[in-house]
Amino acid sequence: MTTITGDQIPMFRLLTLRQGLELELKGIRLTAKTRSCYSIVKSEFGFKGNKQNVYNQLVDYIDALNKYVHYVTLDE
Numbered sequence: 001m002t003t004i005t006g007d008q009i010p011m012f013r014l015l016t017l018r019q020g021l022e023l024e025l026k027g028i029r030l031t032a033k034t035r036s037c038y039s040i041v042k043s044e045f046g047f048k049g050n051k052q053n054v055y056n057q058l059v060d061y062i063d064a065l066n067k068y069v070h071y072v073t074l075d076e
Helices: 008-025 037-045 051-068
Strands: none
Touching: 008 037, 008 051, 037 051
């Protein structure tokens, strides 16, 4: 089982938005009652363009963050 806590939550949310946007690019809508991942990413990060361009910008953003985030694992 995996538990996501503390500082990991924002990165997990970004990865979830990326996956949702990837599904939207394939024509799959996660839900009809709430905002799309495309809409959320555009408004929160200020990215411009169509779904593919916004997806590419989000992937670049996540890659840039991963360069500065160091994951620590504890062997128990």
